[in-house]
Amino acid sequence: MSKFCRTVAGLERLVRRSWGRNYHATKTLYAANWKIGKINHIAMACPDIEKASALYRDVLGAKVSEKHPQEEHGVYTVFVELGDTKIELLTPLGEKSPIQNFLDKNKNGGMHHICIEVDNIEEAMKDLKAKKIRLLSETSKIxxxxxxxxxxxxxxxxxxxxxxxxx
Amino acid sequence: MSKFCRTVAGLERLVRRSWGRNYHATKTLYAANWKIGKINHIAMACPDIEKASALYRDVLGAKVSEKHPQEEHGVYTVFVELGDTKIELLTPLGEKSPIQNFLDKNKNGGMHHICIEVDNIEEAMKDLKAKKIRLLSETSKIxxxxxxxxxxxxxxxxxxxxxxxxx
Incomplete structure:
Protein backbone atom coordinates (compact mmCIF):
# COMPACT_ATOMS: atom_id res chain seq x y z
CA MET A 1 0.00 0.00 0.00
CA SER A 2 1.42 3.44 -1.00
CA LYS A 3 1.92 6.21 1.57
CA PHE A 4 -0.99 8.10 -0.04
CA CYS A 5 -3.32 5.08 0.25
CA ARG A 6 -2.32 4.57 3.88
CA THR A 7 -3.08 8.23 4.62
CA VAL A 8 -6.51 7.96 2.93
CA ALA A 9 -7.29 4.74 4.81
CA GLY A 10 -6.22 6.41 8.08
CA LEU A 11 -8.46 9.39 7.37
CA GLU A 12 -11.37 7.10 6.57
CA ARG A 13 -10.97 5.30 9.91
CA LEU A 14 -10.81 8.65 11.68
CA VAL A 15 -14.03 9.87 10.01
CA ARG A 16 -15.81 6.59 10.76
CA ARG A 17 -14.77 6.75 14.42
CA SER A 18 -15.74 10.39 14.74
CA TRP A 19 -19.11 9.79 13.05
CA GLY A 20 -19.65 6.78 15.30
CA ARG A 21 -19.12 8.90 18.42
CA ASN A 22 -21.45 11.66 17.20
CA TYR A 23 -24.05 9.12 16.17
CA HIS A 24 -24.07 7.54 19.62
CA ALA A 25 -24.11 10.94 21.31
CA THR A 26 -27.12 12.00 19.20
CA LYS A 27 -28.89 8.72 19.91
CA THR A 28 -28.36 9.05 23.68
CA LEU A 29 -29.62 12.64 23.62
CA TYR A 30 -32.69 11.67 21.59
CA ALA A 31 -33.71 8.79 23.86
CA ALA A 32 -32.74 10.52 27.12
CA ASN A 33 -36.31 10.93 28.43
CA TRP A 34 -36.93 7.23 28.99
CA LYS A 35 -34.94 4.07 29.54
CA ILE A 36 -35.59 0.43 28.86
CA GLY A 37 -35.27 -1.96 31.82
CA LYS A 38 -35.38 -5.70 32.38
CA ILE A 39 -37.69 -8.31 30.90
CA ASN A 40 -40.60 -8.45 33.35
CA HIS A 41 -42.23 -11.61 32.00
CA ILE A 42 -42.77 -13.91 29.07
CA ALA A 43 -46.45 -14.70 28.57
CA MET A 44 -47.50 -18.16 27.42
CA ALA A 45 -51.04 -18.91 26.30
CA CYS A 46 -52.19 -22.36 27.49
CA PRO A 47 -55.26 -24.40 26.60
CA ASP A 48 -54.98 -26.08 30.05
CA ILE A 49 -53.47 -23.78 32.69
CA GLU A 50 -53.64 -26.44 35.44
CA LYS A 51 -51.50 -28.78 33.32
CA ALA A 52 -49.07 -25.96 32.50
CA SER A 53 -48.86 -24.98 36.21
CA ALA A 54 -48.18 -28.62 37.13
CA LEU A 55 -45.32 -28.77 34.61
CA TYR A 56 -43.52 -25.79 36.12
CA ARG A 57 -44.39 -26.64 39.77
CA ASP A 58 -44.27 -30.45 40.00
CA VAL A 59 -41.99 -31.43 37.11
CA LEU A 60 -39.54 -28.51 36.91
CA GLY A 61 -39.74 -27.55 40.61
CA ALA A 62 -40.34 -23.79 40.17
CA LYS A 63 -42.35 -21.55 42.52
CA VAL A 64 -45.80 -21.19 40.96
CA SER A 65 -48.64 -18.88 42.09
CA GLU A 66 -52.33 -19.68 42.42
CA LYS A 67 -54.60 -19.06 39.41
CA HIS A 68 -55.99 -15.50 39.42
CA PRO A 69 -59.02 -14.37 37.40
CA GLN A 70 -58.35 -11.06 35.60
CA GLU A 71 -61.90 -10.33 34.47
CA GLU A 72 -61.16 -6.94 32.92
CA HIS A 73 -58.42 -8.58 30.77
CA GLY A 74 -60.37 -11.72 29.83
CA VAL A 75 -57.72 -14.12 31.15
CA TYR A 76 -56.74 -16.23 34.13
CA THR A 77 -53.08 -15.74 35.09
CA VAL A 78 -50.55 -17.91 36.90
CA PHE A 79 -47.04 -16.60 37.60
CA VAL A 80 -43.97 -18.82 37.57
CA GLU A 81 -40.99 -17.32 39.41
CA LEU A 82 -37.66 -17.99 37.70
CA GLY A 83 -35.14 -15.38 38.87
CA ASP A 84 -35.82 -11.78 37.90
CA THR A 85 -38.03 -12.65 34.92
CA LYS A 86 -41.35 -14.45 35.38
CA ILE A 87 -43.34 -16.71 33.11
CA GLU A 88 -46.98 -15.59 32.94
CA LEU A 89 -49.28 -18.48 32.09
CA LEU A 90 -52.53 -17.29 30.48
CA THR A 91 -55.78 -19.06 29.69
CA PRO A 92 -59.06 -17.53 28.45
CA LEU A 93 -61.69 -16.19 30.85
CA GLY A 94 -65.10 -15.44 29.34
CA GLU A 95 -66.36 -15.36 25.77
CA LYS A 96 -64.21 -12.61 24.27
CA SER A 97 -60.77 -13.40 25.62
CA PRO A 98 -57.98 -11.56 23.75
CA ILE A 99 -55.95 -14.79 23.65
CA GLN A 100 -58.68 -17.02 22.17
CA ASN A 101 -57.64 -16.25 18.60
CA PHE A 102 -54.02 -17.17 19.40
CA LEU A 103 -55.14 -20.49 20.95
CA ASP A 104 -57.37 -21.26 17.95
CA LYS A 105 -54.24 -20.99 15.77
CA ASN A 106 -51.92 -22.69 18.31
CA LYS A 107 -53.87 -25.63 19.72
CA ASN A 108 -51.09 -26.74 22.10
CA GLY A 109 -50.45 -23.19 23.31
CA GLY A 110 -47.27 -21.16 22.81
CA MET A 111 -45.37 -17.97 23.59
CA HIS A 112 -47.81 -15.07 23.29
CA HIS A 113 -45.86 -11.93 24.19
CA ILE A 114 -42.84 -10.55 26.01
CA CYS A 115 -43.09 -7.71 28.55
CA ILE A 116 -40.19 -5.27 28.99
CA GLU A 117 -40.07 -2.63 31.73
CA VAL A 118 -39.59 1.08 30.98
CA ASP A 119 -39.03 3.91 33.46
CA ASN A 120 -41.39 6.39 31.75
CA ILE A 121 -44.10 4.89 29.58
CA GLU A 122 -45.52 8.21 28.32
CA GLU A 123 -42.10 9.38 27.06
CA ALA A 124 -41.43 5.93 25.59
CA MET A 125 -44.75 6.07 23.68
CA LYS A 126 -43.99 9.56 22.27
CA ASP A 127 -40.50 8.49 21.24
CA LEU A 128 -41.61 5.19 19.66
CA LYS A 129 -44.40 6.92 17.71
CA ALA A 130 -41.81 9.40 16.36
CA LYS A 131 -39.65 6.43 15.36
CA LYS A 132 -42.60 4.92 13.41
CA ILE A 133 -43.29 2.00 15.77
CA ARG A 134 -47.04 1.40 15.82
CA LEU A 135 -48.69 1.20 19.27
CA LEU A 136 -51.80 -0.98 19.67
CA SER A 137 -53.58 1.72 21.73
CA GLU A 138 -53.46 5.51 21.69
CA THR A 139 -53.03 5.69 25.47
CA SER A 140 -51.48 3.32 28.02
CA LYS A 141 -53.84 1.04 29.96
CA ILE A 142 -53.67 -0.52 33.40
CA MET B 1 -74.08 -28.43 60.96
CA SER B 2 -74.27 -31.27 63.49
CA LYS B 3 -71.37 -32.09 65.81
CA PHE B 4 -70.79 -35.30 63.83
CA CYS B 5 -70.61 -33.42 60.52
CA ARG B 6 -68.21 -30.85 62.00
CA THR B 7 -65.97 -33.69 63.23
CA VAL B 8 -65.99 -35.35 59.79
CA ALA B 9 -65.23 -32.02 58.07
CA GLY B 10 -62.38 -31.38 60.53
CA LEU B 11 -60.94 -34.84 59.89
CA GLU B 12 -61.16 -34.26 56.15
CA ARG B 13 -59.21 -30.99 56.44
CA LEU B 14 -56.61 -32.75 58.59
CA VAL B 15 -56.16 -35.55 56.05
CA ARG B 16 -55.92 -33.07 53.18
CA ARG B 17 -53.30 -31.01 55.03
CA SER B 18 -51.32 -34.07 56.04
CA TRP B 19 -51.43 -35.48 52.49
CA GLY B 20 -50.36 -32.09 51.18
CA ARG B 21 -47.30 -32.03 53.44
CA ASN B 22 -46.29 -35.57 52.51
CA TYR B 23 -46.87 -34.86 48.85
CA HIS B 24 -44.58 -31.85 48.93
CA ALA B 25 -41.99 -33.70 51.01
CA THR B 26 -41.97 -36.57 48.50
CA LYS B 27 -41.70 -34.12 45.60
CA THR B 28 -38.75 -32.32 47.19
CA LEU B 29 -36.99 -35.61 47.88
CA TYR B 30 -37.64 -36.82 44.36
CA ALA B 31 -36.30 -33.67 42.67
CA ALA B 32 -33.47 -33.09 45.16
CA ASN B 33 -30.65 -33.92 42.73
CA TRP B 34 -31.14 -30.88 40.51
CA LYS B 35 -32.63 -27.42 40.72
CA ILE B 36 -34.13 -25.07 38.18
CA GLY B 37 -32.62 -21.59 37.96
CA LYS B 38 -33.36 -18.35 36.13
CA ILE B 39 -34.45 -17.79 32.55
CA ASN B 40 -31.18 -17.42 30.65
CA HIS B 41 -32.64 -16.13 27.38
CA ILE B 42 -35.60 -15.94 25.08
CA ALA B 43 -34.66 -16.80 21.51
CA MET B 44 -36.31 -14.96 18.64
CA ALA B 45 -35.93 -16.12 15.04
CA CYS B 46 -35.58 -13.15 12.65
CA PRO B 47 -35.66 -13.00 8.86
CA ASP B 48 -33.47 -9.84 9.08
CA ILE B 49 -31.18 -9.85 12.12
CA GLU B 50 -29.71 -6.41 11.30
CA LYS B 51 -33.19 -4.88 11.40
CA ALA B 52 -34.00 -6.73 14.65
CA SER B 53 -30.69 -5.58 16.20
CA ALA B 54 -31.44 -1.99 15.16
CA LEU B 55 -34.87 -2.16 16.86
CA TYR B 56 -33.40 -3.18 20.20
CA ARG B 57 -30.26 -0.97 19.94
CA ASP B 58 -31.41 2.23 18.18
CA VAL B 59 -35.15 2.33 18.90
CA LEU B 60 -35.41 0.73 22.35
CA GLY B 61 -31.91 1.73 23.54
CA ALA B 62 -30.75 -1.68 24.82
CA LYS B 63 -27.15 -2.96 24.83
CA VAL B 64 -26.81 -5.20 21.77
CA SER B 65 -23.85 -7.43 20.84
CA GLU B 66 -22.21 -7.87 17.45
CA LYS B 67 -23.49 -10.64 15.14
CA HIS B 68 -21.67 -13.93 15.79
CA PRO B 69 -21.65 -16.86 13.35
CA GLN B 70 -22.33 -20.18 15.13
CA GLU B 71 -21.44 -22.51 12.28
CA GLU B 72 -21.94 -25.75 14.22
CA HIS B 73 -25.47 -24.60 15.16
CA GLY B 74 -26.46 -23.23 11.73
CA VAL B 75 -27.33 -19.75 13.05
CA TYR B 76 -25.99 -16.25 13.51
CA THR B 77 -26.64 -14.92 17.04
CA VAL B 78 -26.99 -11.43 18.47
CA PHE B 79 -27.51 -10.95 22.22
CA VAL B 80 -29.65 -8.17 23.67
CA GLU B 81 -28.93 -7.44 27.34
CA LEU B 82 -32.06 -6.65 29.37
CA GLY B 83 -31.32 -7.29 33.03
CA ASP B 84 -30.61 -10.89 34.04
CA THR B 85 -32.41 -12.42 31.05
CA LYS B 86 -31.17 -11.88 27.50
CA ILE B 87 -32.93 -11.87 24.17
CA GLU B 88 -31.09 -14.07 21.67
CA LEU B 89 -31.75 -12.97 18.11
CA LEU B 90 -31.24 -15.82 15.61
CA THR B 91 -31.05 -15.88 11.84
CA PRO B 92 -30.13 -18.83 9.59
CA LEU B 93 -26.52 -19.59 8.64
CA GLY B 94 -26.03 -22.10 5.80
CA GLU B 95 -28.40 -24.37 3.94
CA LYS B 96 -29.65 -26.59 6.74
CA SER B 97 -30.33 -24.14 9.54
CA PRO B 98 -32.50 -25.61 12.35
CA ILE B 99 -34.59 -22.39 12.39
CA GLN B 100 -35.35 -22.27 8.64
CA ASN B 101 -38.52 -24.32 9.02
CA PHE B 102 -39.78 -21.97 11.77
CA LEU B 103 -39.10 -18.91 9.57
CA ASP B 104 -40.87 -20.56 6.60
CA LYS B 105 -43.97 -20.79 8.81
CA ASN B 106 -43.45 -17.39 10.50
CA LYS B 107 -42.41 -14.99 7.73
CA ASN B 108 -42.03 -11.98 10.07
CA GLY B 109 -40.10 -14.00 12.67
CA GLY B 110 -41.24 -14.80 16.21
CA MET B 111 -40.36 -16.32 19.58
CA HIS B 112 -38.57 -19.60 18.92
CA HIS B 113 -37.63 -21.00 22.34
CA ILE B 114 -36.99 -20.17 25.98
CA CYS B 115 -33.81 -21.25 27.80
CA ILE B 116 -33.90 -22.00 31.54
CA GLU B 117 -30.80 -22.69 33.63
CA VAL B 118 -30.37 -25.87 35.69
CA ASP B 119 -27.61 -26.70 38.17
CA ASN B 120 -27.16 -30.32 37.03
CA ILE B 121 -28.26 -31.11 33.51
CA GLU B 122 -27.58 -34.87 33.68
CA GLU B 123 -29.74 -35.29 36.81
CA ALA B 124 -32.41 -33.05 35.29
CA MET B 125 -32.49 -35.24 32.16
CA LYS B 126 -32.82 -38.48 34.19
CA ASP B 127 -35.59 -36.96 36.30
CA LEU B 128 -37.53 -35.51 33.36
CA LYS B 129 -37.34 -38.80 31.43
CA ALA B 130 -38.76 -40.57 34.49
CA LYS B 131 -41.55 -37.98 34.56
CA LYS B 132 -42.37 -38.74 30.88
CA ILE B 133 -41.11 -35.46 29.43
CA ARG B 134 -39.59 -36.22 26.02
CA LEU B 135 -36.06 -34.90 25.38
CA LEU B 136 -35.09 -33.98 21.80
CA SER B 137 -31.68 -35.70 22.15
CA GLU B 138 -30.47 -38.71 24.14
CA THR B 139 -27.48 -36.80 25.50
CA SER B 140 -26.84 -33.12 26.22
CA LYS B 141 -24.96 -31.14 23.57
CA ILE B 142 -22.69 -28.10 23.77
Missing amino acids: GAHGKPVVFLHPKDCNGVLVELEQE | GAHGKPVVFLHPKDCNGVLVELEQE
Missing part, protein backbone atom coordinates in the same frame (compact mmCIF):
# COMPACT_ATOMS: atom_id res chain seq x y z
CA GLY A 143 -52.31 -4.06 32.93
CA ALA A 144 -52.70 -7.28 34.92
CA HIS A 145 -50.14 -6.06 37.52
CA GLY A 146 -51.95 -2.76 38.12
CA LYS A 147 -49.33 -0.73 36.22
CA PRO A 148 -49.64 1.23 32.93
CA VAL A 149 -48.83 -0.88 29.87
CA VAL A 150 -48.87 -0.52 26.09
CA PHE A 151 -48.43 -3.10 23.33
CA LEU A 152 -46.26 -2.56 20.22
CA HIS A 153 -47.29 -3.89 16.82
CA PRO A 154 -45.67 -7.31 16.17
CA LYS A 155 -44.97 -6.36 12.55
CA ASP A 156 -42.73 -3.53 13.80
CA CYS A 157 -40.99 -5.88 16.30
CA ASN A 158 -39.81 -8.78 14.13
CA GLY A 159 -43.01 -10.78 14.52
CA VAL A 160 -43.07 -10.57 18.34
CA LEU A 161 -45.85 -8.93 20.37
CA VAL A 162 -43.98 -6.64 22.79
CA GLU A 163 -45.62 -5.15 25.90
CA LEU A 164 -43.99 -2.21 27.68
CA GLU A 165 -44.77 -1.82 31.38
CA GLN A 166 -44.15 1.25 33.56
CA GLU A 167 -41.96 0.42 36.57
CA GLY B 143 -24.86 -25.04 23.03
CA ALA B 144 -24.12 -21.63 21.56
CA HIS B 145 -22.68 -20.44 24.92
CA GLY B 146 -20.26 -23.37 25.23
CA LYS B 147 -22.32 -25.07 27.95
CA PRO B 148 -24.26 -28.39 27.89
CA VAL B 149 -27.89 -27.96 26.76
CA VAL B 150 -30.88 -30.16 26.00
CA PHE B 151 -34.24 -29.34 24.42
CA LEU B 152 -37.60 -30.60 25.74
CA HIS B 153 -40.42 -31.59 23.40
CA PRO B 154 -42.83 -28.63 22.88
CA LYS B 155 -45.84 -30.97 23.08
CA ASP B 156 -44.83 -31.85 26.65
CA CYS B 157 -44.32 -28.15 27.51
CA ASN B 158 -47.63 -26.52 26.54
CA GLY B 159 -46.54 -25.81 22.96
CA VAL B 160 -43.28 -24.08 23.93
CA LEU B 161 -39.80 -25.30 22.93
CA VAL B 162 -37.84 -25.28 26.22
CA GLU B 163 -34.04 -25.47 26.34
CA LEU B 164 -32.28 -26.37 29.60
CA GLU B 165 -28.73 -25.09 30.04
CA GLN B 166 -26.18 -26.24 32.61
CA GLU B 167 -24.91 -23.33 34.73
